[in-house]
Amino acid sequence: MGYFLRVCAIAVLVLFIGGLALFARSPLEPVAFTPPASAAFAENNRLSTLKTYLHDVGVGPEDVVKGPNGLFYTAYMDGRIVCFGLRDGEPDPSTIREFVNTGGRPLGMQFDGAGNLIVADAFKGLLSVAASGEISVLVHYDNELNLRFIDDVDVAEDGTIWFSDVSTRFGLHDYIYDLLEASATGRLLSYSPASGELKVRASGLYFANGVSLGPDDSWVLVNETGASRVTRLWLKGPKAGVQDVFIDNLPGMPDNISFNGSDTFWLAIPALRSKEIDLLAPYPLIRKLLGGLPANMLVPSSDLGFALGLSLDGAVKFNLQSHDGRYHTVTSVNEYDGQLWLGSLAMPSIAVLPVPQAE
Numbered sequence: 354m355g356y357f358l359r360v361c362a363i364a365v366l367v368l369f370i371g372g373l374a375l376f377a378r379s380p381l382e383p384v385a386f387t388p389p390a391s392a393a394f395a396e397n398n399r400l401s402t403l404k405t406y407l408h409d410v411g412v413g414p415e416d417v418v419k420g421p422n423g424l425f426y427t428a429y430m431d432g433r434i435v436c437f438g439l440r441d442g443e444p445d446p447s448t449i450r451e452f453v454n455t456g457g458r459p460l461g462m463q464f465d466g467a468g469n470l471i472v473a474d475a476f477k478g479l480l481s482v483a484a485s486g487e488i489s490v491l492v493h494y495d496n497e498l499n500l501r502f503i504d505d506v507d508v509a510e511d512g513t514i515w516f517s518d519v520s521t522r523f524g525l526h527d528y529i530y531d532l533l534e535a536s537a538t539g540r541l542l543s544y545s546p547a548s549g550e551l552k553v554r555a556s557g558l559y560f561a562n563g564v565s566l567g568p569d570d571s572w573v574l575v576n577e578t579g580a581s582r583v584t585r586l587w588l589k590g591p592k593a594g595v596q597d598v599f600i601d602n603l604p605g606m607p608d609n610i611s612f613n614g615s616d617t618f619w620l621a622i623p624a625l626r627s628k629e630i631d632l633l634a635p636y637p638l639i640r641k642l643l644g645g646l647p648a649n650m651l652v653p654s655s656d657l658g659f660a661l662g663l664s665l666d667g668a669v670k671f672n673l674q675s676h677d678g679r680y681h682t683v684t685s686v687n688e689y690d691g692q693l694w695l696g697s698l699a700m701p702s703i704a705v706l707p708v709p710q711a712e
Contacts, residue, residue, distance in 0.1 A: 380527075381644030386535045388631035389581045391604040400658040400675035403695065403706035406444040410435060414703050415460050416505075416609060416685040417694040421468050422484075426452060427696060427703055428459035434470070434482070442692075444705070453486045458525060461505030461564070461609055461685070465546075466512060473506040473516055475525040479544060492516075492544055492551060500542075502528065505564045505609050507573070514544045515554075515573050517561040527648040531560055532579050532606075532630060533640050541575045541586065555586050555596055563609035563685075565618060568665065574599055574618065576607040581626055583607060583667070600667040605659055609685040609696075617670060619686035622659040623698065629653075660686045660695070670711055680704045 407414070411429030418426050420436070425444070428434040432455050438448035457476030465471055465481070471491075472480040478500070479492035491514070494500050502519035509515065520531040521538040531538075539561030541554045559579035566573050571589040576582075582601035587593050605622035612618050633639050643651065656678035662671030675681075682699035688708060695704040 379641050379644030380523075381530055381534045381641050382522075382536060383534045383637035383640040383644070384536055385637055386634050388626070388634050390602045391581070391626060392602045394604050394669075394672050394674075396676065397672060397674050398676065399671075399673045399709060400660065400680065400706065401677060403658075403675075403680055403704040404443075405680060405700075405702040405704050407435075407437070407446070407449065408702045410449060410701075412701050413698045414696045414700070415698050416462050417687055417696045417703050418462050418464065418470075419687070419689045419694075420464055420470070424448075425694070426462060426470060428455075428462065428472070430458065432456050432458065434459055434462075434472070444703070453482055453488060455480060455482075455488060460503075461516075463506050463508050465508045465514070466510070471506050471508055471514055473503045475502055475504070479503055479506070479514065479516055481546070491546065496551070498542070498551065498553065504562050505576075507564045507566050509566055509570045511570070512546055514546065515564050515566065516542055516544070517558075517564050517575055518542060519561055528560075529648050529651045530644055532627070533644060533651065535559065535579060535634070535640075537579070539577070541573070555584065558584065560606075563607060563611075563621070565610045565612045567612065574610055576610055576620070578606045578608065581606055583610065583620070583663075600663060600669075603661075605657075608683075611685065611687045613688040616665060617688070618663040618665075619688060619693065620661040620663055621683045621686050621695070622661065623682040623684050624653060624655040625657065625659075627653055656681045658683055660693075671709060673709065 413430040414427040424436040426436045434452045436452045457474040459472045459474050461473040470482040481489045500518050502524045504517045504519050506516040518540045523531040537559040539558035540556045543552050559577045562578045563576040572587045581603040583599040585599040587595045605625045608621045610620050658675035658681050660673045682697045684698045685696040687694045
């Protein structure tokens with residue numbers, strides 16, 4: 354009996370010391386939160402008809418955008434932005450070339466009216482890349498607003514650049530800590546190239562991510578990945594300055610969002626909500642201890658392909674899924690000329706499929 358008690362005492366001591374070590378190491382300042390309810394979406398395999406291209410050019414083509422020159426652009430984990438043309442409506446491998454290397458991690462991208470590629474770079478800031486490949490830093494990370502993780506971008510007709518900053522606490526390499534902490538320090542910002550004015554337009558966002566302007570730039574959407582919702586900020590009309598919810602209670606954690614210029618917003622969902630994080634929502638101390646573990650140990654894996662098409666009032670028009678793992682962790686969906694172009698942080702390829710029939 355004495356031996357058993359000694360073993361138990363040693364085990365408790367080891368656990369206590371281990372807990373103290375995790376607590377001391379953890380950068381988290383977690384808060385209790387209430388997980389959102391998750392709407393039920395019927396499973397399907399409507400993404401299974403996609404085709405993949407640009408195999409093994411690089412890893413993690415998060416976004417795919419079409420330039421004014423008719424070429425398509427995507428960016429990789431190693432900092433390269435490559436462009437390519439089409440042959441018979443499909444990406445032509447013989448046309449692939451490196452456009453530029455930012456030396457950082459380019460994520461969301463969009464062209465402005467002058468033909469410059471505006472890039473949200475997780476490490477370098479908000480960039481403008483001229484057609485010649487010359488890179489200009491529009492917004493540095495060492496500014497007075499404590500920007501840490503610029504993620505996505507869209508450009509208004511008047512040239513104003515709208516972009517998201519995921520968190521004032523964590524960057525790309527340890528983004529999972531922001532989801533665990535739930536402190537909601539993300540922001541939506543705007544930058545005017547004409548005046549150089551940088552403004553915070555919305556704050557208190559739970560992992561601010563994808564950004565897309567609405568019809569006539571009358572409002573702007575920003576995804577809150579950690580809250581599984583899309584938030585809207587009105588820019589014009591009687592509601593100007595009002596912030597409301599465009600869609601919430603999503604079953605997954607939205608990444609980028611894009612507008613097809615007519616009647617549909619395409620929402621990429623790389624993963625379903627984390628059951629573990631939601632289960633621990635009322636227990637900040639446990640999440641504090643988990644924050645003592647390396648970030649890469651906490652990132653969940655997913656083989657789900659998932660994207661939604663939303664109407665102008667936030668209703669679901671398209672529910673596109675695949676469960677075979679062939680193309681998963683979808684981070685962007687952009688519509689061009691009757692085709693959907695998909696990017697992914699995890700895949701070594703891009704994917705394309707025709708715009709499906711409305712459900």
